[in-house]
Amino acid sequence: MKINSIKLKELDTRFTMKPTRTAEIKTREGTIETPSRAATMFEYNSKAKIPTNVLIDNPITVKYTSLGYNTLRNFLQTNEVFARLHHAQENTMDRTQHSQLQFALFQPTITEYKDENIPAAMQILQESKELEKFLDLIISLQESLHFDIISLPYLFLPYTKLENIYKKRAAQIRQLGKEPFFVLNLKHNPPDFEKLVELFVNELNLKLIGLNFQRFPKAALNYRTISKYYDKDVLFFSLQVGRSDPAHDDISSSHYLPFLTNDIFAVAAPQYFDPSKKKKNIESGIEQPSKIPSYQEKLLQLKLFNKKDLSLDSIFPLMNQHKELLKDVGNPKDERLVQMIKNYMTEGNTKEEQKERITNLKSFTWVHELKTSVSEFTNFRNFIKQNDTSFYVTERPLLNSTISDMN
Numbered sequence: 001m002k003i004n005s006i007k008l009k010e011l012d013t014r015f016t017m018k019p020t021r022t023a024e025i026k027t028r029e030g031t032i033e034t035p036s037r038a039a040t041m042f043e044y045n046s047k048a049k050i051p052t053n054v055l056i057d058n059p060i061t062v063k064y065t066s067l068g069y070n071t072l073r074n075f076l077q078t079n080e081v082f083a084r085l086h087h088a089q090e091n092t093m094d095r096t097q098h099s100q101l102q103f104a105l106f107q108p109t110i111t112e113y114k115d116e117n118i119p120a121a122m123q124i125l126q127e128s129k130e131l132e133k134f135l136d137l138i139i140s141l142q143e144s145l146h147f148d149i150i151s152l153p154y155l156f157l158p159y160t161k162l163e164n165i166y167k168k169r170a171a172q173i174r175q176l177g178k179e180p181f182f183v184l185n186l187k188h189n190p191p192d193f194e195k196l197v198e199l200f201v202n203e204l205n206l207k208l209i210g211l212n213f214q215r216f217p218k219a220a221l222n223y224r225t226i227s228k229y230y231d232k233d234v235l236f237f238s239l240q241v242g243r244s245d246p247a248h249d250d251i252s253s254s255h256y257l258p259f260l261t262n263d264i265f266a267v268a269a270p271q272y273f274d275p276s277k278k279k280k281n282i283e284s285g286i287e288q289p290s291k292i293p294s295y296q297e298k299l300l301q302l303k304l305f306n307k308k309d310l311s312l313d314s315i316f317p318l319m320n321q322h323k324e325l326l327k328d329v330g331n332p333k334d335e336r337l338v339q340m341i342k343n344y345m346t347e348g349n350t351k352e353e354q355k356e357r358i359t360n361l362k363s364f365t366w367v368h369e370l371k372t373s374v375s376e377f378t379n380f381r382n383f384i385k386q387n388d389t390s391f392y393v394t395e396r397p398l399l400n401s402t403i404s405d406m407n
Contacts, residue, residue: 001027001100002148003179006207008233009033015389017407018259019230022384025208029100032059034235034263035377037254038103040064042269043370044095046363052334054367058374061096062103062266063089064239072108072121076133082141089145104145105183105210105239106138107153122156131155135169143176151181154212159192163199170204183210183239186219194225201234209234213241213253213268216260216406223406227261236261240268243369244303244312248402254373255310258380259403267370295347298358305369307376309398315365319344328372329364340364 004026012020025032039058047054065085067075075081089104096102108121125131135152142150150173155162166182173180184196200206216223226236238257244250254265293301303312304319307328318325322341326332340360348354383392393400 001029001102003027003101003208006233006235008231010385010387011231012384012387012389014387015393017393018227018403020258020384020389021230021261021263022381023233023235023263025101025235027100030059032100033381035258035380036060036264037370037374037377038062038237038264038266039096039099039370040266040269041092041095043267043366046366049359049363050367051336051340051360052332054329054332054371056367056370057098058370059100060103060264061092061099061101062105062239063092064105064107064266064268067106067108067121069109069119069121069124072124072134075137076124076130082137086141086144089141093145101149102147103149103151103181103237104142104147105151105153106141107183107212108134110154110156110185120156125155125157131157131165135165139169139173139176143178148178149181149208150176150178151183151210154183154185154188154210156185156188159195162192162196166196166199166204170206179208180204180206181208181210181237182206183212185212186214186222187212188222190221190225193222197225197229201229201232207234208237210237210239211262213238215242215245215247215253217247220406223260230261235263237264237266238262239266241265243267243270245402248405249398250303250312251398251402252305252310252312252369252373255376255380256399256402256406260406295354295358299344299361302362302365304365305372307372308396310376310396311398312369315344315361325368328375329368330371337364 006023006025008021008023010022023034025034037058038060039056040061041063044056047056071081085106093102108125110120110122112118112120125134138152139150152169155165170180182200184193188196197209200209211226241257242253245253245256254267257265299315302315304315306313306318319341322338325341326338340357341364344361348357380392383389393403
């Protein structure tokens with residue numbers, strides 16, 4: 001869906017620590033207000049594992065695809081990867097067709113996996129010929145899918161090279177009648193990051209800029225750069241946002257980002273760890289199989305969104321409030337879901353049954369977080385509109401202390 005306009009609507013500067021704002025994104029289908037939470041395909045997949053039909057109706061969805069070294073190399077040398085990515089994105093579009101804005105991002109990896117001796121995919125794109133081929137292909141891929149917004153991923157390259165790339169590709173995308181969406185990494189070196197944001201806003205006239213998320217201590221100068229645009233008609237879309245911040249009592253990262261001039265948030269999927277894989281004993285250097293956690297230990301790892309504190313907390317006290325949890329996700333009447341929540345401590349009679357129960361509960365925590373977080377952003381926007389951010393923050397001590405640390 002095409003963006004018709006992006007306009008700053010309300011600005012609350014009475015909250016002196018960090019100004020807050022709301023904005024409107026107008027499309028053919030209607031208006032999207034920010035701050036807002038985007039839905040991801042991980043969250044859609046989680047919904048599919050819950051024994052009931054919970055509606056995900058976010059107006060913005062994003063599919064983030066990481067391209068490793070071997071995948072990117074094959075993408076540039078064979079037809080099969082292009083076809084596979086195209087097919088996967090078609091399926092995504094079918095599942096998210098209600099969304100007003102759909103984003104697809106194909107991000108080459110920028111770090112190497114030393115343990116497995118796999119280089120970063122960005123190494124391939126250091127060669128200009130391969131870089132140009134890659135950009136041609138991902139633009140062609142998105143155009144063939146009839147995307148109105150065409151994204152370019154973060155490119156770990158020097159500013160002198162990036163400036164020419166972005167100017168050329170922005171012109172190309174607009175000649176296609178599309179809107180460019182370029183993504184930066186908040187870890188990018190600060191002088192170049194500042195110049196790139198300035199290029200995007202002042203010369204290329206981008207109204208929506210993507211940011212690969214980093215925690216504040218790792219990107220303080222770059223957060224300072226984007227804060228200079230708090231009163232401008234330009235929005236920042238944070239991708240791969242950490243679900244919670246362990247340095248601040250597991251507060252939901254998405255819910256402090258509006259105080260850092262971020263407007264739209266998409267949470268990263270968790271990294272999968274296979275407990276059956278062997279690990280080395282640090283002292284002996286001998287590989288030993290990891291201990292497989294019990295059902296109760298697996299439950300301890302699950303987190304639910306606490307809307308009072310804006311934090312991710314242990315499921316144990318919250319799961320007992322099953323009526324409230326059902327209300328949070330739209331109050332479905334399916335008895336299977338009610339029983340799953342009421343009997344969450346019952347592990348089942350077989351390993352397969354135990355695995356299914358944990359999968360269902362884990363999926364529920366993610367969908368519950370998404371639905372409750374969206375509702376909380378609606379509440380937060382109302383406070384901004386009333387110039388009452390100070391009261392909102394004062395009523396939430398964990399949020400207050402977190403943004404005080406980032407001041």
